Amino acid sequence: MIQSFQIEHPDITPDMVGRIDAVVAENRSKSGSVITVLRECQNIVGYLPVELIDYISSGLNLPQSHVYGVASFYSLFSMKPKGRHMVKVCLGTACYVKGIKEVISRIQNTYHLEAGGTTDDRRFSLEAVRCLGACGLAPVMVVNHDTHGDISSDKVISILEKYT
Amino acid sequence: MPNLTVLDLLKIKEDTQVFLEAPGITTLLICGGTGCHATGGKSVKEALENEIQAKGLGQKARIVETGCNGFCAMGPIMVVQPGGIFYQKIKPEDIPELVDHQLIQGKPLERLLYKDPASKKTVVSQHDIPFFAHQMPLALRNKGIINPEVIEHYIARDGYMGAAKALLEMDKEDIVEQVRLSGLRGRGGAGFPTGVKWDFASKSPGDVKYVLCNADEGDPGAFMDRSILEADPHAVLEGMIIASKAINSHQGYIYARTEYPLAIRRLEIAIGQARNYGLLGQNILGSGHDFDIEIYQGAGAFVCGEETALMRSIEGKRGMPRPRPPFPAIQGLWEKPTILNNVETLANIPQIIIRGGAWYGGIGTETSKGTKVFALSGDINNIGLVEVPMGTSLRTIIYDVGGGIPNKKKFKAVQLGGPSGGCVPEAHLDTLVDYEAIAKVGAIMGSGGAIVMDENTCMVDMARFFMDFIQDESCGKCTPCREGTRRLLEILIKICDGKGEPEDLNNLETLSAMIKDASLCGLGQTAPNPVLSTLRYFRDEYEAHIHEKRCPAKRCVALLKFEINPDICTACGSCFRSCPAEAIEWQKKQPARINRDKCIKCMTCFEKCKFDAIF
Ligand SMILES: Cc1cc2nc3c(=O)[nH]c(=O)nc-3n(C[C@H](O)[C@H](O)[C@H](O)COP(=O)(O)O)c2cc1C
Numbered sequence: 166m167i168q169s170f171q172i173e174h175p176d177i178t179p180d181m182v183g184r185i186d187a188v189v190a191e192n193r194s195k196s197g198s199v200i201t202v203l204r205e206c207q208n209i210v211g212y213l214p215v216e217l218i219d220y221i222s223s224g225l226n227l228p229q230s231h232v233y234g235v236a237s238f239y240s241l242f243s244m245k246p247k248g249r250h251m252v253k254v255c256l257g258t259a260c261y262v263k264g265i266k267e268v269i270s271r272i273q274n275t276y277h278l279e280a281g282g283t284t285d286d287r288r289f290s291l292e293a294v295r296c297l298g299a300c301g302l303a304p305v306m307v308v309n310h311d312t313h314g315d316i317s318s319d320k321v322i323s324i325l326e327k328y329t
Numbered sequence: 330m331p332n333l334t335v336l337d338l339l340k341i342k343e344d345t346q347v348f349l350e351a352p353g354i355t356t357l358l359i360c361g362g363t364g365c366h367a368t369g370g371k372s373v374k375e376a377l378e379n380e381i382q383a384k385g386l387g388q389k390a391r392i393v394e395t396g397c398n399g400f401c402a403m404g405p406i407m408v409v410q411p412g413g414i415f416y417q418k419i420k421p422e423d424i425p426e427l428v429d430h431q432l433i434q435g436k437p438l439e440r441l442l443y444k445d446p447a448s449k450k451t452v453v454s455q456h457d458i459p460f461f462a463h464q465m466p467l468a469l470r471n472k473g474i475i476n477p478e479v480i481e482h483y484i485a486r487d488g489y490m491g492a493a494k495a496l497l498e499m500d501k502e503d504i505v506e507q508v509r510l511s512g513l514r515g516r517g518g519a520g521f522p523t524g525v526k527w528d529f530a531s532k533s534p535g536d537v538k539y540v541l542c543n544a545d546e547g548d549p550g551a552f553m554d555r556s557i558l559e560a561d562p563h564a565v566l567e568g569m570i571i572a573s574k575a576i577n578s579h580q581g582y583i584y585a586r587t588e589y590p591l592a593i594r595r596l597e598i599a600i601g602q603a604r605n606y607g608l609l610g611q612n613i614l615g616s617g618h619d620f621d622i623e624i625y626q627g628a629g630a631f632v633c634g635e636e637t638a639l640m641r642s643i644e645g646k647r648g649m650p651r652p653r654p655p656f657p658a659i660q661g662l663w664e665k666p667t668i669l670n671n672v673e674t675l676a677n678i679p680q681i682i683i684r685g686g687a688w689y690g691g692i693g694t695e696t697s698k699g700t701k702v703f704a705l706s707g708d709i710n711n712i713g714l715v716e717v718p719m720g721t722s723l724r725t726i727i728y729d730v731g732g733g734i735p736n737k738k739k740f741k742a743v744q745l746g747g748p749s750g751g752c753v754p755e756a757h758l759d760t761l762v763d764y765e766a767i768a769k770v771g772a773i774m775g776s777g778g779a780i781v782m783d784e785n786t787c788m789v790d791m792a793r794f795f796m797d798f799i800q801d802e803s804c805g806k807c808t809p810c811r812e813g814t815r816r817l818l819e820i821l822i823k824i825c826d827g828k829g830e831p832e833d834l835n836n837l838e839t840l841s842a843m844i845k846d847a848s849l850c851g852l853g854q855t856a857p858n859p860v861l862s863t864l865r866y867f868r869d870e871y872e873a874h875i876h877e878k879r880c881p882a883k884r885c886v887a888l889l890k891f892e893i894n895p896d897i898c899t900a901c902g903s904c905f906r907s908c909p910a911e912a913i914e915w916q917k918k919q920p921a922r923i924n925r926d927k928c929i930k931c932m933t934c935f936e937k938c939k940f941d942a943i944f
């Protein structure tokens with residue numbers, strides 16, 4: 166597809182641009198496809214730099230304010246770069262009752278990492294998420310795609326140390 | 330492939346039943362729900378496959394990976410048929426011994442069976458385990474029985490017979506009438522009668538109408554809908570097909586939480602298989618009715634569970650609610666007449682059509698019919714998915730099904746209905762599961778999250794927790810919800826931090842009343858409920874925080890001294906060993922002491938101390 170708008174960004178490789186163009190082309194004529202496009206582009210790049218949002222707006226022929234508005238509304242979308250390992254700790258009710266608060270404070274103390282933040286070496290990103298639907302295993306933490314159930318503040322660091 | 334006819338459907342049903350029930354074959358039903366996957370179910374299944382092959386038992390045994398069995402705390406789980414033998418917490422290393430006992434010697438392997446914590450007796454059959462004994466699976470009738478990724482398994486259990494009846498033998502008025510007769514009310518939270526909703530949309534003029542399924546399951550502590558989708562996705566599709574005939578719609582959408590990858594994958598598989606058989610698409614079962622379904626993934630916003638916000642989200646906009654009327658039955662998705670139903674509501678529909686509305690209406694109480702699925706979690710022995718008939722008491726759910734509170738702790742409250750709900754204390758545990766009865770004690774039936782809290786839970790902290798959630802998820806469109814919940818949260822934080830003042834309780838109440846009255850959508854209108862219900866039953870805890878600067882449950886860090894009472898300390902040293910900051914001084918036979926300069930107030934020692942010696 167011919168875009169009137171070029172994209173240059175250190176985190177976006179030419180190969181990624183090709184895949185992004187394909188996603189945009191596929192969804193261009195579908196109404197209401199912004200969220201799908203943003204999700205797939207975030208999967209490709211890892212996050213949504215502002216330049217990418219502008220690029221998507223031009224590709225979908227939508228105002229930048231509309232696409233930015235959608236991206237900032239939904240918690241799935243992040244405009245900041247992420248670490249190599251995504252640590253999601255569950256802040257749902259069941260996990261809260263079972264002591265996730267202590268687990269989070271242990272992670273924060275050990276890696277100097279706030280919820281929503283990334284370590285300086287981009288090893289971990291920490292996110293406090295709402296119920297992962299695995300309440301039977303509470304308290305729950307998901308690292309990348311691995312679900313760890315029944316974690317405690319003493320166990321959590323040895324689990325995380327395995328992700329280098 | 331040409332579209333199936335009813336005769337083809339019956340043939341598949343019969344063939345699959347013959348295949349599944351062939352004598353001399355043992356079926357190993359291994360749970361493939363999110364919970365069991367996380368505890369290692371996949372490697373257990375692999376080990377089992379390898380062992381069966383190695384021992385040449387391929388002709389004698391068949392492995393079926395099912396959806397969530399429901400008893401998530403015991404995973405990985407396997408049920409062996411015939412016999413319903415229930416194995417729990419299986420590890421890959423156990424497999425050779427298990428196969429030897431179960432398949433070669435033909436007797437159960439005792440050490441992996443369920444042991445009743447009360448009687449200490451070993452239970453062989455799933456039916457006899459108290460957790461299952463009190464349940465009545467209707468919405469979850471196929472859970473743990475079929476492979477959700479094989480449509481023939483579903484068909485063998487009368488699958489798509491409800492759709493066949495609705496499409497070929499009933500007109501839309503008959504369908505609406507049966508659903509109305511059943512008394513089924515929406516399971517997504519509000520409890521609106523489903524038949525009435527369908528009737529509105531059915532009579533609403535227009536050629537283009539939509540059937541939507543709400544699979545957003547935003548309430549924290551709720552996993553009923555995820556389990557239904559993982560265990561029996563076709564039941565939801567069939568419910569939607571029946572709905573589409575009732576309102577004359579040709580397109581449906583399932584709005585699914587993006588946090589549920591397994592449920593989404595199974596739905597995709599199910600939709601593909603249904604299309605392949607012509608159970609979705611054009612001229613379904615030769616009836617002349619066309620209907621197809623697409624999945625739409627959400628992007629993490631709680632408010633998108635609200636019906637008008639959900640529709641805006643499918644349209645690709647910021648998911649903000651709009652005032653009603655006009656109701657979605659008149660103007661919904663893309664301004665067309667639309668019905669939205671919850672996953673569990675839809676999963677009940679096929680059985681209602683097959684067996685008739687009167688049958689379903691015969692179960693339950695005067696105003697609440699059928700069954701309700703609860704996700705039981707928190708401080709309770711038997712964590713998992715529970716489906717009970719309406720009219721069961723909360724006490725039965727917590728003590729008989731749930732097995733009571735672990736570690737000899739005392740029950741404090743059960744939280745129902747998520748952030749819009751409330752807490753039910755001990756004094757009201759005999760309340761029955763019934764929309765009106767639960768509302769009377771200050772909670773709501775809600776979508777089915779039931780979180781049990783023991784005496785170590787601080788109710789002011791819980792109110793703060795819910796308000797933090799609501800405040801964060803408020804979409805910001807209307808001021809009472811956006812600003813009001815923030816002010817409520819500030820007051821609650823202040824109280825938890827030991828800075829509460831006497832007038833705070835009045836302020837909480839006045840502000841709550843205002844938010845309830847003035848908010849635009851259900852999110853704000855119900856947001857103060859957790860505050861009001863804890864104030865109603867646990868006012869003394871609020872007062873202790875405010876007047877005595879004391880947290881009775883010892884959860885609010887700012888109100889703790891981080892000292893050890895030497896009279897209670899048994900000098901066991903477990904706090905010393907667990908402290909990450911090396912802030913605890915301890916020697917054998919000497920009570921421990923906390924060095925406050927090093928202490929990082931992480932609370933680990935409070936968790937570890939079995940004797941309640943730290944304060
Ligand atoms: C803030 C908010 C969140 C909601 N979240 C959900 C949800 O996650 N799942 C759901 O089925 N219904 C949810 N609802 C209720 C829906 O608006 C709607 O009433 C329901 O999906 C209708 O289906 P039912 O009649 O079958 O229950 C929510 C409502 C509000 C106000």
Ligand code: FES
Pocket residue numbers: 255256257258259260261295296297298299300301303304305549550551
């Ligand atoms: S509350 Fe954590 S998984 Fe549900």
